[in-house]
Amino acid sequence: xxxxxxxxxxxxxxxxxxxxxxxxxxxxxxxxIRKRAAGYVCRSCTRQxxxxxxxxxxxxxxxxxxxxxxxCVGGGPAGLSLLTALRANPVTSxxxxxxxxxxxxxxxxxxxxxxxxxxxxxxxxxxxSVRYLDQIGAWHHLDQTRVQDYHEMQVWDxxxxxxxxxxxxxxxxxxxxxxxIAYMTENLNLTSGLLKRLEELGGxxxxxxxxxxxxxxxxxHPESNLDLREWPVIHLxxxxxLHARLLVGADGANSxxxxxAGIQARGWDYNRHGVVATLAxxxxxxxxxxxxxxxxxxxxxxxxxTGPVALLPLPGNFATLVWSTTPENAALLxxxxxxxxIAMVNAAxxxxxxDLSYLHSPASSGTxxxxxxxxxxxxxxxxxxxxxxxxxxxxxxxxxxxxxxFRHADTYIAERVALVGDAAHTIHPLAGxxxxxxxxxxxxxxxxxxxxxxxxxxxxxxMALESYLSERYAANHxxxxxxxxxHKLYSFESGPLVGLRSLGLRAVNGWEGVKSFLMRQAxxxxxxx
Amino acid sequence: MRSSLQRRAPTLLRTISRRSQYExxxxxxxxxxxxxxxxxxxxxxxxxxxxxxxxDEISHFNALASTWWDPHGSSRALHLMNPLRHDFINTCxxxxxxxxxxxxxxxxxxxxxGQQQQHQAPKLRYLDVGCGGGIFAESAARLPSTHSVTAIxxxxxxxxxxxxxxxxxxxxxxxxxLRYINTTIENLASTLQSSPEGSKFDVVTLFEVIExxxxxxxxxxxxxxxxxxxxxxxxxxxxxxxxxxxxxxFMAEDVLGIVPKGTHDWNKYIxxxxxxxxxxxxxxxxxxxxxSLMVQGVVYVPGLGxxxxxxxxxxxxxxxxxxxxx
Ligand SMILES: C[S@@+](CC[C@H](N)C(=O)[O-])C[C@H]1O[C@@H](n2cnc3c(N)ncnc32)[C@H](O)[C@@H]1O
Numbered sequence: 001x002x003x004x005x006x007x008x009x010x011x012x013x014x015x016x017x018x019x020x021x022x023x024x025x026x027x028x029x030x031x032x033i034r035k036r037a038a039g040y041v042c043r044s045c046t047r048q049x050x051x052x053x054x055x056x057x058x059x060x061x062x063x064x065x066x067x068x069x070x071x072c073v074g075g076g077p078a079g080l081s082l083l084t085a086l087r088a089n090p091v092t093s094x095x096x097x098x099x100x101x102x103x104x105x106x107x108x109x110x111x112x113x114x115x116x117x118x119x120x121x122x123x124x125x126x127x128x129s130v131r132y133l134d135q136i137g138a139w140h141h142l143d144q145t146r147v148q149d150y151h152e153m154q155v156w157d158x159x160x161x162x163x164x165x166x167x168x169x170x171x172x173x174x175x176x177x178x179x180x181i182a183y184m185t186e187n188l189n190l191t192s193g194l195l196k197r198l199e200e201l202g203g204x205x206x207x208x209x210x211x212x213x214x215x216x217x218x219x220x221h222p223e224s225n226l227d228l229r230e231w232p233v234i235h236l237x238x239x240x241x242l243h244a245r246l247l248v249g250a251d252g253a254n255s256x257x258x259x260x261a262g263i264q265a266r267g268w269d270y271n272r273h274g275v276v277a278t279l280a281x282x283x284x285x286x287x288x289x290x291x292x293x294x295x296x297x298x299x300x301x302x303x304x305x306t307g308p309v310a311l312l313p314l315p316g317n318f319a320t321l322v323w324s325t326t327p328e329n330a331a332l333l334x335x336x337x338x339x340x341x342i343a344m345v346n347a348a349x350x351x352x353x354x355d356l357s358y359l360h361s362p363a364s365s366g367t368x369x370x371x372x373x374x375x376x377x378x379x380x381x382x383x384x385x386x387x388x389x390x391x392x393x394x395x396x397x398x399x400x401x402x403x404x405x406f407r408h409a410d411t412y413i414a415e416r417v418a419l420v421g422d423a424a425h426t427i428h429p430l431a432g433x434x435x436x437x438x439x440x441x442x443x444x445x446x447x448x449x450x451x452x453x454x455x456x457x458x459x460x461x462x463m464a465l466e467s468y469l470s471e472r473y474a475a476n477h478x479x480x481x482x483x484x485x486x487h488k489l490y491s492f493e494s495g496p497l498v499g500l501r502s503l504g505l506r507a508v509n510g511w512e513g514v515k516s517f518l519m520r521q522a523x524x525x526x527x528x529x
Numbered sequence: 530m531r532s533s534l535q536r537r538a539p540t541l542l543r544t545i546s547r548r549s550q551y552e553x554x555x556x557x558x559x560x561x562x563x564x565x566x567x568x569x570x571x572x573x574x575x576x577x578x579x580x581x582x583x584x585d586e587i588s589h590f591n592a593l594a595s596t597w598w599d600p601h602g603s604s605r606a607l608h609l610m611n612p613l614r615h616d617f618i619n620t621c622x623x624x625x626x627x628x629x630x631x632x633x634x635x636x637x638x639x640x641x642x643g644q645q646q647q648h649q650a651p652k653l654r655y656l657d658v659g660c661g662g663g664i665f666a667e668s669a670a671r672l673p674s675t676h677s678v679t680a681i682x683x684x685x686x687x688x689x690x691x692x693x694x695x696x697x698x699x700x701x702x703x704x705x706x707l708r709y710i711n712t713t714i715e716n717l718a719s720t721l722q723s724s725p726e727g728s729k730f731d732v733v734t735l736f737e738v739i740e741x742x743x744x745x746x747x748x749x750x751x752x753x754x755x756x757x758x759x760x761x762x763x764x765x766x767x768x769x770x771x772x773x774x775x776x777x778x779f780m781a782e783d784v785l786g787i788v789p790k791g792t793h794d795w796n797k798y799i800x801x802x803x804x805x806x807x808x809x810x811x812x813x814x815x816x817x818x819x820x821s822l823m824v825q826g827v828v829y830v831p832g833l834g835x836x837x838x839x840x841x842x843x844x845x846x847x848x849x850x851x852x853x854x855x
Contacts, residue, residue, distance in 0.1 A: 067699050094673065227696045245698075455612035456668030458698055463600040463608050 005338025071244035075101030078421030078438035079250030080194035085446035087201040105208040109195040119186040120398040129439040142193035150297040158304040211237040215260040246460040255423035261414040267407035273330035275323040280393035343370035416460035581748040591686040597662030621850035652676035656730040659738030663691035670707040735764035753815040759855035821852035
């Protein structure tokens with residue numbers, strides 16, 4: 001079976017699809033988690049049950065409860081990083097920790113792909129995230145041959161062609177000798193590396209392949225003079241019950257932990273889908289004009305009226321696609337044969353929005369896309385240095401799509417509950433900030449827990465968790481607001497906003513202060529963002 | 530009755546004129562005339578004149594009991610201050626540790642300094658006096674470096690609240706970790722007579738209590754009996770100044786509302802130099818090492834919480850620590 005569809009040559013290797021990945025873009029967790037969520041009891045129902053329990057005043061008759069200091073639901077990048085951080089820190093390493101995950105973690109830990117095959121769920125890790133992963137001893141457990149750094153970003157407006165060129169040398173005077181904007185890698189490389197580090201550290205009771213059937217509150221245990229009526233109890237398939245001093249919801253955008261805590265997540269849907277794919281690029285036969293980019297790798301993002309399309313570099317001549325577009329376009333793209341899909345992606349970085357919307361319209365369905373593309377390219381003038389290399393192949397089974405959402409939880413903490421990552425916030429994947437925001441969350445939460453332990457606080461109380469909320473809420477809100485506004489600004493094809501935004505991008509290009517702010521956002525250099 | 534600015538101003542003026550008399554009272558172990566005179570004798574307990582317990586104060590705190598553990602309730606300011614107490618105790622103890630013992634690090638491991646002390650030093654026995662709902666007592670009992678915490682308060686309802694709250698944490702359920710006793714400092718020695726813990730402790734704490742007791746000097750000398758040789762007495766209180774009256778009575782109680790009204794009687798505030806005076810006067814008799822005495826001012830910044838501020842002990846809340854000679 002062919003792994004690569006390429007109009008130009010034979011497919012290099014055998015297939016191996018990876019469907020169970022966690023997408024780099026937070027919204028995707030929805031799809032994965034929705035299934036799991038069915039079994040949960042929401043907080044208000046729990047309260048109801050609780051009230052009945054109180055009325056009956058039934059005391060627990062079961063044996064001594066199984067009590068943990070931290071129970072983390074969700075073994076994605078955020079949950080695993082948090083537990084690694086807690087285990088790696090001598091102050092918190094004595095805590096009793098449990099991890100609950102629906103997937104088979106041993107499969108993820110031993111995850112492996114041949115060098116020319118890539119999972120389509122990739123993330124752009126900022127230097128700040130990488131520094132922290134290194135500090136907790138996880139970074140070197142990632143397969144470094146599957147990590148690609150890049151030092152330059154080309155961002156332009158599809159309608160006006162106005163450009164922002166991001167490079168760390170010219171825009172960030174404080175960045176020092178390291179000019180890396182970000183590190184691209186597959187999410188599975190990250191989770192697999194974290195799992196290896198956790199195994200090395202030991203001491204986490206892992207319940208994988210485990211379904212959370214419901215979350216309730218504990219009971220009174222008069223025989224041991226214990227009152228656990230305010231403690232969350234996580235009921236696993238198979239009957240196991242875990243009591244949690246602190247229940248961490250790292251369980252994605254549809255977070256069952258969040259519903260248990262009765263925390264609302266508000267926001268809106270963009271009526272956009274993100275299309276991802278792993279692509280092969282033409283070998284570069286000309287040197288990049290950017291001498292400051294040691295890897296020669298560039299990330300490209302073009303704002304189209306339907307949404308941004310981005311091509312992010314992977315090792316070798318591979319790249320990952322993240323294309324936000326209308327649900328109709330997304331459906332069309334997924335239905336195309338590989339050759340036509342490739343033509344559409346090449347077109348997305350080159351043709352005018354008018355040509356593109358024709359290609360996406362039903363009117364064009366008579367002619368194959370690659371013919372339309374070549375014909376239109378003859379009439380389009382492109383500077384090859386300003387667009388990515390030509391895409392020549394798409395990895396089999398790597399095209400997928402998911403709806404984009406903006407969601408922000410009303411709070412990240414409740415008594416004995418903390419939310420991190422997508423459970424707390426889901427954003428438009430414009431700046432690739434989703435996973436990095438989650439990393440920012442867990443750094444803050446791990447620091448908060450460590451401080452609480454050192455000062456004898458009960459780490460589950462809102463009193464102890466307050467500083468996590470205050471550190472992260474505003475920071476996330478700023479990032480989310482910026483991404484959301486960028487999306488809206490670039491969603492118009494004509495009218496006053498178009499003129500404004502070409503001015504905007506040109507102004508940004510010349511305005512070092514704003515540009516370096518945007519750069520800091522992208523590279524996570526801004527302290528807590 | 531003690532809550533409005535108009536009613537307070539005359540008291541304030543009266544107190545100023547009484548100040549020298551009041552200072553003399555502290556040093557000389559005599560009953561406090563000022564405090565006694567301005568309080569109604571409503572719920573007078575028996576033998577009031579021999580006891581440090583002020584019945585008014587106790588009923589005031591009993592009434593606060595139900596909201597003691599509400600993070601946004603009556604004791605929020607105490608909750609926020611609590612981590613700083615541990616920092617201050619660590620500062621006190623680390624000075625005496627570094628001067629008396631040299632810690633040799635193990636060659637292969639590189640634990641943090643705190644960890645090393647935890648491993649090498651014997652675990653600590655705490656006595657928390659005027660423990661209230663147990664904010665400090667619980668937190669001390671959770672520390673890996675703690676052997677046990679004995680916590681006492683004169684208010685019976687509050688001890689009930691404290692016990693009930695401790696039962697919500699399995700870590701504190703171990704009967705030897707944390708015990709609450711409803712008693713006065715005067716009766717503590719006889720209560721502890723047959724206790725396996727003994728009646729002397731490594732760290733005796735008195736947080737936000739001394740400004741609520743009658744005859745503070747008497748109170749302190751009873752306390753000193755329970756500090757082991759080489760052990761520490763650590764307390765926190767509020768200086769008696771115009772600023773502290775403004776910040777704690779007016780700002781904290783009336784404007785910010787972070788402290789319940791009627792909690793503070795400015796007449797009873799004690800300045801750090803008055804306490805220094807007490808400890809030097811009784812240094813020999815009670816065995817205090819004056820060179821160890823440490824004072825640290827802390828300031829409540831709305832929105833930020835408590836912050837250590839050098840020199841602020843002269844104007845508001847402060848910690849004081851003093852060690853007994855070994
Ligand atoms: C402001 S509260 C401080 C509570 C606790 N130390 C804290 O900071 O969390 C003062 C406490 O001192 C207690 N108290 C007042 N006079 C006392 C006395 N003479 N003996 C023992 N406790 C006393 C009160 O009942 C009250 O609980």
